Amino acid sequence: AQSVAQPEDQVNVAEGNPLTVKCTYSVSGNPYLFWYVQYPNRGLQFLLKYITGDNLVKGSYGFEAEFNKSQTSFHLKKPSALVSDSALYFCAVRDIGQNFVFGPGTRLSVLP
Amino acid sequence: DAGVIQSPRHEVTEMGQEVTLRCKPISGHNSLFWYRQTMMRGLELLIYFNNNVPIDDSGMPEDRFSAKMPNASFSTLKIQPSEPRDSAVYFCASSLEGTLQETQYFGPGTRLLVL
Numbered sequence: 284a285q286s287v288a289q290p291e292d293q294v295n296v297a298e299g300n301p302l303t304v305k306c307t308y309s310v311s312g313n314p315y316l317f318w319y320v321q322y323p324n325r326g327l328q329f330l331l332k333y334i335t336g337d338n339l340v341k342g343s344y345g346f347e348a349e350f351n352k353s354q355t356s357f358h359l360k361k362p363s364a365l366v367s368d369s370a371l372y373f374c375a376v377r378d379i380g381q382n383f384v385f386g387p388g389t390r391l392s393v394l395p
Numbered sequence: 396d397a398g399v400i401q402s403p404r405h406e407v408t409e410m411g412q413e414v415t416l417r418c419k420p421i422s423g424h425n426s427l428f429w430y431r432q433t434m435m436r437g438l439e440l441l442i443y444f445n446n447n448v449p450i451d452d453s454g455m456p457e458d459r460f461s462a463k464m465p466n467a468s469f470s471t472l473k474i475q476p477s478e479p480r481d482s483a484v485y486f487c488a489s490s491l492e493g494t495l496q497e498t499q500y501f502g503p504g505t506r507l508l509v510l
C-alpha cells in the first residue's frame with residue numbers, strides 16, 4: 284500500500300532564509316508525487332508535481348521540489364521564504380491504479 | 396473557469412438533522428472526489444467518482460453518509476442523521492483522469508458544525 288510521511292508537524296523559518304518541508308513516500312511502483320498548499324480557510328492549491336524526467340521540479344510561487352528515488356523523498360524547497368508563504372503544506376503520492384494519498388501536513392511559519 | 400464550486404460555505408445544524416453538501420466540478424473534468432478534513436484525522440478521502448460512477452467509497456465512515464453524482468456537473472454529499480462528530484471541513488475536488496498525471500483541483504470547502 285502506498286503511504287506518505289511528513290516527519291515535521293511544524294517548520295519555522297526566518298523571512299529571507301531558505302526553507303525545506305520534508306516528505307517521504309512508499310509505493311510499489313513508480314510514484315507520482317504532488318505538493319499542495321492550504322492557506323487559512325481555503326481549499327488546497329496545487330503547487331507542483333513530479334511524474335518523470337528531471338528530478339528537480341519547479342512550481343508556483345518560487346517553490347521547487349527534488350525527487351530522490353534512493354531516499355524515497357520529495358522535499359519541498361524555496362531559496363528565500365516570504366511571510367506570505369506561511370500555510371499548511373501537504374505532500375501526496377499516487378501509484379498506478381491507486382487513489383491520491385495525502386500526508387498529514389506540515390505547518391510552515393515564516394517569521395518576519 | 397470558476398474552479399470547483401462548493402455550497403454552502405458554512406453550515407451549522409443540530410444533531411439529527413439532514414445535511415446536504417453540494418459540489419460543481421470544473422467543466423470537462425471526469426472525476427470528482429469528496430474529502431473530509433479534521434484536526435485529529437487530517438485529510439481523508441471519503442469517496443470518488445469517475446464518469447459519474449462511484450469507484451471507491453471505502454472511506455465513507457458510516458451508512459449515515461451517502462454521495463451521488465447525477466450528472467457530470469453536480470454532486471452531493473448527504474449526512475442523515477448528522478452527529479456532532481461529523482463536524483469538519485468537507486472538500487470537493489475534481490480532475491481529468493486517464494493519464495495518471497492528472498492534478499486534483501480543490502474547492503474552497505464547506506465548514507460544517509453539528510451542535
